[in-house]
Amino acid sequence: MAKGSGGSPAPPRGQVYLPEWRRLYDRLLKMLREEHALAEELAIxxxxxxxxxxxxRIGRRGREEIFQARIQQIWREEELRKRVEKAEREVLIGGKDLESRCYQKLVEITDSDAEEFRSAIAALTAENSELKAKLKEVESQAQLNENSADHQQSGKGLRLEIRKLKQAYKTLSSEKDKQISALNAEKDFVWNQLKTMERDYMVTIKIKNIEAKQATDAAQKLLKNVDELQVAAQKKDDEIDRLQAEVTSAKEKMLLLEDELKQMHSLVKGKDVEISKNKDHQSESSRKSKKDINKTNRKSKSEDPVSKEKLRTSQVTPDRIEVKTSRTRTSETSQKRKRGSSLSCVRFPAMLH
Incomplete structure (x- = not known):
């Protein structure tokens, strides 16, 4: 009965027979599941x-903001320090200039006083010389009139006056000498102060020059650090651009995989429809063959064995032809599915690579 219906031989006991289209369908379904899992992994x-x-990006932005804030703070502190140093330098130079001018004015006043004292000394010297001349004249007159009794008393008065004049001259000369020595000492003190101020001023200028050089070196180091930070930020930007390019390429690959999955789903749906049509056609042909066999069996009961054998052979042949036709269609369908699965297998690894 199984041979007459044109079916395949029964599978051995303990094994389940699966048709070719079902095995191909399982392989295709497994492939689709693997591709779907791969797509999900790529999406994750x-x-x-x-x-x-x-x-x-958030960390880089935060670091850039911190670096910018630090740089701005350093620039503000450097600007403030420069302003303070400039103000201190101006105040110091102004104070030194004012003090120098005061000392110069004092020197000028001292020089004028010394000049006045010199003129006074010259006047006193002239007056002293005049007094000496008068004294000599008086002494000469006193010597001339020494023998005279009338002028004896006037000579004594003149000698007394001369002694007083000599004493006054000595006193005045000693006072002037003291004043001149005091003025000279004050002048020397002023000159020493001026020399000390000049040395201090030169030392201060040297210190300020050293500080300015140090500030310049610090500013250069700061600019170097800023350049290094900019280079590091540029490297980070390049790294982010590279990662973004990789993300873009990954997105493109995902889109291609999704398109391939859609094509595979549409192909599977088409194959399912074709397989269902083939199954319906096979079931219909098997029903027709069974009906024809039943009819021939009923007719063969009333006929002779020869005609019965002829009728059986004549009716079995179309059934076998139909079974062969269905087997040919099934083999063509399985070959088409194999071609589609092989093409998809070739295409998917290429896309993955």
Whole structure:
């Protein structure tokens, strides 16, 4: 009965027979599941990569803001320090200039006083010389009139006056000498102060020059650090651009994989429809063959064995032809599915690579 219906031989006991289209369908379904799992893994990896890029971008922005704030603070402190140093230098130079001018004025006053004292000394010297001349004249007159009794008393008065004049001259001369020595000492003190101020001023200028050089070196180091920070930020930007390019390429690959999955789903749906049509056609042909066999069996009961054998052979032949036709269609369908699965297998690894 199984041979007459044209079916395949029964599978061994304990094994389940699966048709070729079912095995091909299972392989295709397994492939689709693997591709879907791969697509999900790629989507998760893309999400992780996007989150990591966002975190790196936020961290880089925070570091850049901190660096910019530090740089601005350093520039403000440097500007304030320069202003303070400039103000201190101006105040110091102004104070030194004022003090120098005061000392110069004092020197000028001292010089004028010394000149006045010199003129006074010259006047006193002239007066002293006049007094000496008068004294000599008086002494000569006293010697001339010494023998005279009338002028004896006037000579004594003149000698007394001369002694007083000599005493006054000595006193005045000693006072003038003291004043001149005091003025000379004051002048020497002023000159010493001026020399000391000049030395202090030169030392201060040297210190300020050293500080200015140090400030310049610090500013150059700061600019170098700023350049290094800018280079580091540029490297971070390049790294972020590279990661963004990788994310873009990953997105493109995901889109291509999704398109391939859609094509595979549409192909599977088409194959399912074709397989269902083939199954319906096979079931219909098997029903027709069973009906024809039943009819021939009923007719063969009333006929002779020869005609019965002829009728059986004549009716079995179309059934076998139909079974062969269905087997040919099934083999063509399985070959088409194999070609589609092989093409998809070749295409998917190429896309993955």
């Amino acid at each position: 990896e893309r999400a992780h990569l996007a989150a990591e890029l966002e975190l790196q």
